[in-house]
Amino acid sequence: MLLVVLSIGSPADAPAQDAGNQTALSAAVTGTTTLPDKAQVEEQLAGLESSNGLDEALKSSLSELYRRTLANLTEIEKFDTRLAELTEALKTAPKETQELQKALERQSAAGASKPPALPDGLTSDQISQRLNQVLADAAAHEIRVSELGKLIDAGQTRPATARERLIVIKQALDTLDQDLQQTTPTGEPPESTQARRWALETQRQALWSEARMLEQELLGQPANETLIKVRHDLAALELRELRARQRALEEALSERRAEQARAEQLASERAQREAEDKHPLIRDLIRQNAILTGALGESTQRLSGLSEELAQLEAEYKRIEDEYRGAKQRLEVAGLTRALGQVLLDERNQLPDPRQYRNQIRERENRIADATLRQIRYREEERQLSDLDRYLDELALTEPAVQAKTVRPELLEALKQRRNLLRQVIKSEDDYIRQLGELNYAAEQVVRVASGYDAFLAENLLWVRSAAAVDLETLKNLPAALGWLVSVDGWTEVVLALGERLRHSPLFWLGLAVNLMLLWKNPALRRAIRARAEPLRRVRTDSIHFTLEAIGLTLIAALPAAFLFWLVGQQLMVSSAATAYTRALGAGLSQVAFGLYCLRFFRILSTNGGVGDRHFRWKDHTLARLRRDFGWFTLYIVPVAFITVALFQYNDPVYTNSLGRLMLIASMLGAAVFFARLLHPGQGAIKHFLLDHPGGWFCRLRRLWFPLIVGMPLSLAALAAVGYLYTAGVLFQSLVYQLWVVLGLVVVHQSVVRWLSITRRRIALQAALERQAARRAQAGGEPGESSSVPDVFQVDEAEPDLAALDEQTRRLISAAIFMAGAIGLWATWSEVLPAFNVLERFALWHYSGLVDGAEQRIPVTVADIGVVALIIVVATIAARNLPALLEILLLQSNTLSAGARYTIKTLSSYLITTVAFLMAFATLGLQWGQIQWLVAALGVGIGFGLQEIIGNFISGLIILFERPVRVGDIVTIGDTTGVVTNIRIRATTIRNWDKQELLVPNKEFITGRLLNWTLTDQLNRISIPIGVEYGSDTRKALELLERIAGEHERILDDPAPLVGFDGFSDNALTLVLRCYMDSLDGRIGVITELNQKIYDTFRAEGVRIAFPQRDVRLYTSEPLDIRLQSNHQSG
Known part of the structure; x- marks a missing residue:
């Protein structure tokens, strides 16, 4: 039924259908069930809260159901009220619309005349009062126009939103119908059944009420939309009339105040002439009044022109807003067509620069601050003059002449005049501050709507074809474009514009002089760059400052040509004799200047003896490739890019779609060749980098990134050929900017690596000096003599090897470069992202x-x-x-x-x-509610099939939190002892003393037996058994062992070493030395040193270390048979 109403309902028949629809819907919803009212549910809820015999769980469930029922009843009332309002509005909308339309036509006809003239004889205060009333009315109308505009914008998407909501309601009603048809669960208390059904039925009725309200809203949407538009147009017309009255009142007020200021100025001059023979106090006061009169004139003068400036800003805001709204409507109706794309592109070119308005806003804020300070000073003085008699009495305490009968009246009259002037100045400054604030508000509105429109255009223009594909018409227009480029009239305009700047701009002459000086000093700069490489050969004289100075000199040496391009381009654009032709050529020179500067910088960077050669230690092949590729690409791209930018800046479709497009395509093809030669993995400048880092991701992915980088400009050239000129131009510009960011990061990275290399060399030198000093000290020399360093340390710098740097430092460098690259990537592609x-x-x-x-x-x-x-x-x-x-x-x-x-x-x-x-x-x-069943199913499967993996994962988490084993600990598990090097999700890695790595499942550390040598601390004991032969002086041997342990620097005094006589062995008397170390580092070396010391000391002290002995017994009860046998046998 909902869909039927949506499809056949219309504003014309909606009132007649409304009563029948509501009745049918109500009957369909409620059926034979009577919904509870609020009083009934509240009574049940109150009884529930006072009841003490119910189970707490049941009581909580019933309370929740009753509260849901109350909320549903409230929703029903709200939707029914809104439905009645919409029904009534649909009945009255046509008549109200007709009346407002007539009023709009009458006011439009009357508004063509000028604002009503002001009555004669109005004072500035009366005009100011009228102006304040008009300003208040205009502010209220502006708010109303804005709110109605938002309603119009919202009305465009509201039908779709309402229809989507109706679909959701239909699905929810189907679910509720199923819930209501279910049988009562067995054992459910009657009160729970009733509360549950109340909640479901009221929720169902609330959804139906909302659906009826939405249906009525859709039925009345066309009429309501028309009514809102008429209201908006009428309010906008009234606002324009109020603004016109405001400007008329402001002009009248400005004229009236100017008249008063001129009158005050004349009166002040007359008073000054009359006061020449009067008392000095009077003369000084009249002179100060004359100064204040001048300030009043200046304040009045500052007010002039502000109203006109405000009108211009409001007109600009209205123009951009209308274009913005029109562009949205055209896009919704026509879609992204080529004709629309050209229109939108032209409108974007006409958008004002927000930076200009922001600068004006900041300048006005400074003027407001100055005016506020002046106003504070004037108000303070006006407060002092509020009681003139008291003021004169206080003045008489220091100037007794004030009390003279001939002086006091005239002073009183002059002070009255000054007080009146102060009040006028304060009012004038108030108006000045107010109008500056209105100008700033209007400028902010322009910036806001222009920025929004620009973002809208940026979002859509990239996908619009802005020109036809390349065809015969394109080639036919080439002669006209070439003729424009080399036209005699155009270049005559260039000469005239530059001549005008030479005659009137000292800064132009200064810039030319600076450029000539840079050209003259360029050879000296090149020599200075090479000179900065001389100290690099010695560790003592090497410093990162030389590299930074060489980079700075390279930046200066690359300036001359680029600076000249930029200087001439700027003069062509700002000249008073500038034309569209000169501004186009000036824009071309200015925009090409930065690219030329970057190309020249990297070309000089890679010269012999330059920064890349001597400081960064790049390979000869890399330097030669950089010089060759940057050289030819500079000669190629600069003129091509200049012609491209000039033609597109001139913005004649005939020229841009022909020669401009071909030059843009030529730029992209040249860039593709440049990238292919520079970045070729086997022959390009990065060849040796890839050979030095064969396992790096950059090398492994070379078959992916190389065709991608080369193919990007080729793809853009294809886009330009088929008509996506704007798209190709914007993307190519971002690609070029990204190239400069990457090359800049290369220079920064190499500089950091060089600094780290210098630091490592100095550390190595210091260590060598310390070892040399130690050897001399042992040989009897003085440590201070080690300052004389042999030439063995004066060696050439080895090539910086990033892989040999400290691991953490390399991570920090990589992270910093990655972050800088991400910021640069965002900045260069920010225009494309919308x-x-x-x-x-x-x-x-x-x-x-x-x-x-x-x-x-x-x-x-x-x-x-x-x-x-x-x-x-x-x-x-x-x-x-x-x-x-x-x-x-x-x-x-x-x-x-x-x-x-x-x-x-x-x-x-x-x-x-x-x-x-x-x-x-x-x-x-x-959401979790949608996938929890999947998680539960996976949990069951994991529990059976992957329980070992999950067990190891959970054990790994336990290890990380409980930390029975940590990275760096020395552990023994089973028959393996080693250092924990890694704790992963499934297993832990242990490296034994043979440098073999053993992967142990994490579960073994939790469920098995583990010996951790360094769990709480690294204190460990060394036990060294020694066997001395029978008959040795054991007391002396024990004393020697205790002395040896005490003398060793790695053996702790607390706990103290222990020596003991452990027993009698078969061949020796067993002594044992037990001592402690603070860590396991160097344990084997310490044991070796102790054993060596024990052996040397025992041998020196005559304590003999036993060795296995065997007794041989000869039985002499019978004669011994002794024979001598020779190895030589006779012939």
């Missing part, structure tokens, strides 16, 4: 969700899929880099151990991954 909002229009599927408390169908669009992909990419990068960056930046300064840092880093990566998945699911509309 265009992807158009993907919001393509819905893939819908899901139900709450929006402002109401359930609606929310679309999942192509843009949402892009957002999910972006979330995954960002989360992947963040999970890899942010935990390490957190460890470097935040945790290094704390007292946390390495294991604690690893725990925080690992858990933070888990947290980032979890949050990313939740955000992705929420973007796709996958």
Whole structure:
């Protein structure tokens, strides 16, 4: 029935159908069931709250059901009231619309005349009062016009929203009908059955009431829309009339105040002449009044012209707003067509620059501040003159002449005049501050609507074909475009414009002089760059300052040509003799200047003896390729880009679609060749970088990024050829800017690597000096003599190897470069990003969700899929880099151990991954209530099939939180002892003393037996057994062992070493040395040193270390048979 009403209802027959529809709907809803009223439900709820015999769970359930019923009844009343209002509005809308339309026609006819003339004889105060009333009425009308405009905009999307809501209501009603048809659960208390049915039935009735209200709203929407538009037009017309009256009153007030200021000025001059022979106090006061009169004239003069400026801003705002609204309507009706694209592009070119208005706003704010300070000073003086007699009495305390009968009356009259002048000045400053505030508000409105319109155009223009594809007509227009470019008249205009600037602009002469000086000093700059490389050969003289100075000199050496281009281009645009031709050429020179500067900088950077050669240590092949490619590309791209920009700046479709398009395509093809030569993995400038880093992602993905980079300008050239000129131009400009960002980051990265290399070399030098000093000290030399360093340390700098740098420092450098690159990527492509909002229009599927408390169908669009992909990419990068960056930046300064840092880093990566998945699911509309059944099913499957993996994962989390094992701990598990190097989701890695890595499932650490040598501390005991032969002096041996342990620097005094006589062995007397170390670092070396010391000391002290002995017994009861046998046998 809802769909039938939507499809056949119309405003004409809606009033007649309304009563019958409501009755039928009510009967269909309620049937034979009578809905409870509020009093009945409130009575039940009150009785429930006072009851003490019910179970608490039942009581809570009943309370919730009663409250839901009350809320549903309130919704029914609200929707029924709104339905009655809409029904009545539909009846009265035609008549009201007709009356308002007649009033609009009458006022439009009357409004063509000028505002009514002011009565003669009005004072400035009376005019000001009328002006204030008009301003109040205008402010109220402006608010009304804005609100009606918002209603008109909302009315364009309201029908679709209402229809979507009706679909949701239909689905909800089907569900409620099924719930009401279900039988009562067995064992349910009667009061629960009644409360549940009340809640369901009232919810059903509330939905029907809302549906009827929405149906009535849709039926009356055309009439209501017409009425709102007429109201808006009438209010806008009245606002324009009020603004006209406001400007007339402001002009009249300005004229009246100017007349008063002139009168006051004449009176002041006359008073000054008459006061020449009067008392000095009177002369001084009259002179001060004359100064104040001048201030009044200046204040009145400042007011002149502000009304006209305000009218211009309001007209500009109205123009842009009308164009904005018209563009939206044309886009909705006609779609993204080529004709519309050209119109929108022209309108975007005509949009004002928001920076100009923002600068004006800041300048007016400064003027408001100055006027406010003046006003404060005037008000303070006016307050002092509120009681003139008291003022004169106070003045008489210091000037007794004030009390003279000839002086006091004249002073009193002059003070009255001054007080009157102060009040006039204060009023004038009030009006000045008010009008400046109105101007700022109007300028902010212009900036707001212009920015919104620009964002709208940026969102749509990228997808619009702005020209026809290349055809014969394009080639036919080439001669005309070439003729324009080389026209004699045009270049004559260029000469005239530059001549005008040479005659009237000292800054132009200064710029030319600076450029000539740069050209003259360029060879010296090149020599200075090479000179900065000389100190790099020695560690003592090397410094990062030389590299930074060389880069700075390179930046200066690249200036001359680019600075000249920019200087001449600016003069051609700002000249008083400038024409459209000169401004186009000036824009071309100015915009090409920055690209020329970057190309020249990298060309000089790669010269022999330059920064890339001597400071960054780039390969000869890399330098030669950079010089060659940057050289030819500069000669090619500068003239082509200049012609392209000039033609598009001139904005003649005949020229831009022919020669301009061909030059743009030539720029893109040249860029493709440049990228292909520069970045070729086997022959380009990055060849040796890839060879030095064969395992890096940049090398592994070379077959992906190389064709992608080369193919981008080629694809843009194809777009330009088929007519997407604006799209290709914007994307190509962003691509070029991204190239400069990447090359700049390369220079920054190489500078940081060089600084780290210098630091490492100095550390190595210091260590070498300390070792040399130690050797000399042992040989009897003085440590101070080590300052003489042999030439062995004066070696050439080795090539910086980033892989050899400290791991954490490399992570920090990579993270910093990545962040800088991301910021640069965002900045260069920011103009393009709004265009992807158009993907919001393509819905893939819908899901139900709450929006402002109401359930609606929310679309999942192509843009949402892009957002999910972006979330995954960002989360992947963040999970890899942010935990390490957190460890470097935040945790290094704390007292946390390495294991604690690893725990925080690992858990933070888990947290980032979890949050990313939740955000992705929420973007796709996958709420917990929708997927909990899937999670439950997966949980059952996991419980049977993946229980070992899940057990290891949970054990890994327990290890990270409880930390029985930490990264860096020395553990023994089974027959393996080693260092924990990694704790992963499934297993933990242990590296034994043979550098073999053992993967142990995490479950083993929780359920099995584990020996952790360093769990609480790294204190460990060394036991060294020694066997001395029988007959040795054991007391002396024990004393020697105790002395040896006490002398070793790694053996702790607390706990003290223990020596003992442990027993009698077969071949020796067993002594044992037991001592402690504070860590396991160097344990084997300490044991070796102790054993060596024990052996040397025992041998020196005559204590003999036993060795196995065997007794041989000879039985002499019989003669011994002794024979001598020789190895030589006779012939």
